[in-house]
Amino acid sequence: QVQLQQWGAGLLKPSETLSLTCAVYGGSFSGYYWSWIRQPPGKGLEWIGEINHSGSTNYNPSLKSRVTISVDTSKNQFSLKLSSVTAADTAVYYCARVRITMVRGVIKAYYFDYWGQGTLVTVSS
Amino acid sequence: SSELTQDPAVSVALGQTVRITCQGDSLRSYYASWYQQKPGQAPVLVIYGKNNRPSGIPDRFSGSSSGNTASLTITGAQAEDEADYYCNSRDSSGNHGVFGGGTKLTVL
Numbered sequence: 001q002v003q004l005q006q007w008g009a010g011l012l013k014p015s016e017t018l019s020l021t022c023a024v025y026g027g028s029f030s031g032y033y034w035s036w037i038r039q040p041p042g043k044g045l046e047w048i049g050e051i052n053h054s055g056s057t058n059y060n061p062s063l064k065s066r067v068t069i070s071v072d073t074s075k076n077q078f079s080l081k082l083s084s085v086t087a088a089d090t091a092v093y094y095c096a097r098v099r100i101t102m103v104r105g106v107i108k109a110y111y112f113d114y115w116g117q118g119t120l121v122t123v124s125s
Numbered sequence: 126s127s128e129l130t131q132d133p134a135v136s137v138a139l140g141q142t143v144r145i146t147c148q149g150d151s152l153r154s155y156y157a158s159w160y161q162q163k164p165g166q167a168p169v170l171v172i173y174g175k176n177n178r179p180s181g182i183p184d185r186f187s188g189s190s191s192g193n194t195a196s197l198t199i200t201g202a203q204a205e206d207e208a209d210y211y212c213n214s215r216d217s218s219g220n221h222g223v224f225g226g227g228t229k230l231t232v233l
Contacts, residue, residue: 035222045160045168045211047222058220094167098222101156101174110215110222111158111173118167 002027006095006116008080012123018082022095022116029053029076033098035112036069036080038091046091050098051078085123092118128216129157129225136231137202145197145228147212155214157195159188162209162227171210172197199230207232 008020022034030053039045049059051069059067068081082089095116101109129149137143147157156175160168170179172188185200195214199206212225 037222037224044227045213045224047213047224050222058222060221099173107155107215107219109156109158109174111170111213112160112168113170113173113179115167115169 002114004116018085021079024076034078035096035098037094040091087123090123092120094118128223131225131228134229138233142200145210147195147225151217152193152195157212157214159197160211202232
């Protein structure tokens, strides 16, 4: 059974850097993409970005200038850093495993089958 | 703004059938996946691919797609199905993930 356990600082001041880590237990780490997703209080889900075991990343264009996702395959962990945070970055942050279905070499399905428990990060002075 | 559009709220009488839709150009190329989220909980995958349910998801949940619209259908809605539902896919560039704005389902 795959489990994702995440942790990081829950209270930040404006301009600080958000830092979260997600550890993967059970199943394979390599061969998948791993993603970060956030949800502001009372709002919808927002895709932040993803990384694979070799370090290849894709980021949400609206956050790209401030986001870094990294991977530590020796520990089966991946991490999120978001710099220069403001109150607008207050959200529950989730880590998740990405699944991709290919048909004749083309991506046809993209989904998240396992999720972390979520971490509430509050940005306040 | 999201590249995937959902109705903000939908209601259904207990035991009846409800369809939740998701529209977006990228859905012409990619299947949508669907997530159920209850208050204070992480989202749970309920439908992925053409029409696949993860283990443990009741068979009253089904998915379909036509053109730029994906649908999640709950046949015989139960009280425990009251939740927020989100669709997800790749965006039109194919390089990023994207979520719909979510639909709040009320079971009357």
